[in-house]
Amino acid sequence: MAIRVTIFDDNKKLLDSLDILIDGSPGFQIAGTFPNISNLIADIEKSQPDVILMDIEMPGINGIEGVKIVKKHFPKINVMMQTAFENDEHVFEAICAGASGYILKSTSPSRILECIVEVYQGGSPMSPTVARKVLGFLQTPKKESNQSDENKDDYNLTNREKEVLSCLVNGLSYKMIADQCNITYETVRSHMKKIYEKLHVASMTEAVAKAINKKIVM
Amino acid sequence: MAIRVTIFDDNKKLLDSLDILIDGSPGFQIAGTFPNISNLIADIEKSQPDVILMDIEMPGINGIEGVKIVKKHFPKINVMMQTAFENDEHVFEAICAGASGYILKSTSPSRILECIVEVYQGGSPMSPTVARKVLGFLQTPKKESNQSDENKDDYNLTNREKEVLSCLVNGLSYKMIADQCNITYETVRSHMKKIYEKLHVASMTEAVAKAINKKIVM
DNA sequence: TTTAATTTCCCCGAATTCGGGGATTTACTA
DNA sequence: TAGTAAATCCCCGAATTCGGGGAAATTAAA
Known part of the structure; x- marks a missing residue:
């Protein structure tokens, strides 16, 4: 049974290459690709994904809002964020919004596939740099004297x-x-x-x- | 310039195999291996590591306390925790104590080397399952801001x-x-x-x- | 006292940005 | 349906920034 993946990304080039990568890999299947999240709920209901890949930087409603909507209506679906930048607030907001993974657009194709599997299995793949930021959020409320x-x-x-x-x-x-x-x-x-x-x-x-x-x- | 790694682990067998793995890999160098953290500060000063690998479950003073001491005296050194189990409290405590990475003992040798590099470069490698737990800590305190x-x-x-x-x-x-x-x-x-x-x-x-x-x- | 760091100044060529034009398509709206 | 706003693309010339050099004087530290 292949993992059904739906992608939301306004970058058409990237969207296409992800489509080819994922749909062409055994064990994976593209359930749908969309350039924006204007019809997020309908798109998800139509495509019935196991995992959602969502770009953070999107025109109109951004990815952060997107995750919130997804988790509200489909709490079971795991969402992995994709971003070009490791912006501190983005990371924090995305995680608070309910994202299950957070990888960079520069991630290698093979690693992306791994991450999809990990998210599907309930893990939370993150780039090491993102992970460090996340730890930072937990560690900061501890220190005040330094x-x-x-x-x-x-x-x-x-x-x-x-x-x-x-x-x-x-x-x-x-x-x-x-x-x-x-x-x-x-x-x-x-x-x-x-x-x-x-x-x-x-x-x-x-x-x-x-x-x-x-x-x-x- | 090789990355200098110091290991603290009470399991002699594992300690030895890590020693061989790391010291035998180009770009890495074992700075020291110790079966306990009774002389933690002295051991670190002596071995001058870039990265510390620390087992969580150790007799006497455990790894969590170990991290706290390390970060207090050598805030620049990054510590990666190794554990046999993914215990919720351990994960949380280790991170608050200042650990920079958290991997399982079942991690593959090649992945361990990768993780050491990532920690050395300021990242925070975590197993996907650990990462999910960490995200959980952040997602629970949902705050409604205006x-x-x-x-x-x-x-x-x-x-x-x-x-x-x-x-x-x-x-x-x-x-x-x-x-x-x-x-x-x-x-x-x-x-x-x-x-x-x-x-x-x-x-x-x-x-x-x-x-x-x-x-x-x- | 010798070394190291700071502050100062200069040149060249390549890359990038800026200002000020103009133009087309799409989409919404009065 | 005419008008407006948004988004797209193009050209020119002037101004500015960037990278990689070098160099000299002053000051702080070892």
């Missing part, structure tokens, strides 16, 4: 680097930062390179997002 | 625009966003222009900062 340790983890940015990063978060360009800090454009670039290195990022947007989310600057 | 009302101020962004903005916050370039959303580079640009107009900004960094601070995207 705030100094966390705040100390400001990625070892120097004062000047933090200043530059702060300017960046406020929307300034390199040229404007140079003006603001009374240094040359090239010096700003030097600092930026160091900041990228220390934050493990490669663009202004990533740096800004990390600076805000990790509360490196305020 | 955050949705505040987030209504989404600057009249369309779904597509929010999607693009979300990608931006995750550090994607125009090209990557185009790929992700299955649209062309030029369409991304069109959306970006609209986003800038609606958010009253003029650069990626400003858009990202506003998106995060105003909670336009999750």
Whole structure:
């Protein structure tokens, strides 16, 4: 008896390749594929899946809402989330919403099939990074005294680097930062390179997002 | 540079086979093996491990206490728990104590090596069954928050625009966003222009900062 | 005192973003 | 049915950022 899988994903390319992968593997069967969850309940009733693969980032109603609806109407069906990013809140929300697994889109085809089986059997496959975040949610309410340790983890940015990063978060360009800090454009670039290195990022947007989310600057 | 692994396990047979497995695999190195944790701190200082494998069921001081001590004195070292049974309380306690991974003793040798790497890289490998239990801990405290009302101020962004903005916050370039959303580079640009107009900004960094601070995207 | 880290400045070429146009299709609505 | 909003795609030129180099002065630490 094959495991019936229904997929919700707005990325047509990915949807197609998953379709081929799953439907072409013995023991698996595609019950349905849908580019959005506008008709979620009807789609599920029609396709009768054992396992649902759901993209998190979807236009219109997103995957998080999707899981909530699924678990409300079909509590028995296990839903595995697929995402392009390991966004903290997404992970947390998806799990609270009732997701049973959480894998990245970059997961290898063979691993995806494994994960489907695991979910079907009542397990919860997660990428190790996601798993670490999940553990983090459980571990955080424990500690309060080691705030100094966390705040100390400001990625070892120097004062000047933090200043530059702060300017960046406020929307300034390199040229404007140079003006603001009374240094040359090239010096700003030097600092930026160091900041990228220390934050493990490669663009202004990533740096800004990390600076805000990790509360490196305020 | 090999990953240095130190093992604490009272089962001598298992300890030996793990020793042979790990020390005999390229990229791994046994830093030390100990049948109990009576001299935990000294043992760790002596062996200087990157990763610790710790059995939960040990005579005397058990593995849970062991993790607590390790994380208190060596917060940087990641500890992976090994257990014969998937006992609910053990899982929960170990995680709260600060364990970074939780695998069964029945795990295959190749998978054990994988898990060690994952833990070393900051991930949290767990058996699917353990993972499901962990999710259970998070799913039970269902909280009804009224955050949705505040987030209504989404600057009249369309779904597509929010999607693009979300990608931006995750550090994607125009090209990557185009790929992700299955649209062309030029369409991304069109959306970006609209986003800038609606958010009253003029650069990626400003858009990202506003998106995060105003909670336009999750 | 020698090393290491910080802060400063410069160049080049490639890649990316920005501003300001224009255009088409679809879908909803007045 | 005409009009509007959304989503899609295209071009040009200017401005900006990125990666990978190098280098010098100051300061802190070993």
